[in-house]
């Protein structure tokens with residue numbers, strides 16, 4: 001499996017410039033059919049094995065009859081060789097190096113985000129950085145589609161340029177938080193034009209930690225499986241107690257202001 005996930009995917013200067021200007025960018029055909037099958041196998045095994053242990057970002061209880069859920073499984077790389085091969089293969093890491101300009105990269109975590117067929121929930125508009133223990137912006141996510149995604153199946157939607165708007169309060173996934181629109185300036189409201197990025201399976205988007213993004217509920221007859229990997233560039237430091245608790249708080253080894261490092265944040269480059 002070691003030769004898979006390793007070959008280069010060319011990221012052009014125009015794509016780097018697009019990412020820097022807009023806070024997101026998309027790439028087609030990043031995984032081969034064989035690689036896609038491997039990643040799907042890892043995720044499907046995890047979905048079966050972790051049944052009952054899967055967190056629902058939409059906040060429903062296990063015994064809840066409703067199924068409007070967003071299933072989240074963290075750090076599949078630690079348990080599933082298929083996902084480890086993907087994460088450590090090198091291709092996506094080098095794409096992140098191009099987009100961030102950072103030679104050193106650590107993984108923050110991976111996460112499977114699954115919207116099953118039938119009524120799932122939307123993922124509300126939010127930025128990621130308020131949930132992360134980082135002081136500065138710069139962390140970046142790769143959102144890999146394992147199924148073909150359209151707006152109706154929950155493809156990513158972005159607000160271009162919103163990564164320049166600074167860090168907002170975290171948005172609650174499960175319940176109504178403060179209305180986001182009340183927090184935006186008139187200029188930001190005028191620039192609020194969501195861009196939906198439909199993708200074929202094996203294609204991906206990258207987004208900056210401050211870029212506002214959203215996905216619809218999956219209203220189609222097929223599951224929507226996405227594998228997200230989150231990267232820490234070298235200049236990003238630990239924000240310590242200033243940020244909300246996160247699932248990895250206990251494993252962080254840095255002091256406030258030092259580069260963000262932890263026992264579960266493996267070095268990728």
Ligand SMILES: O=C(O)CCC(=O)C(=O)O
Nearest residue numbers: 113123128143215226228
């Ligand atoms: O896949 C989704 O529904 C949301 C994805 C997301 O919020 C993220 O990758 O940061």
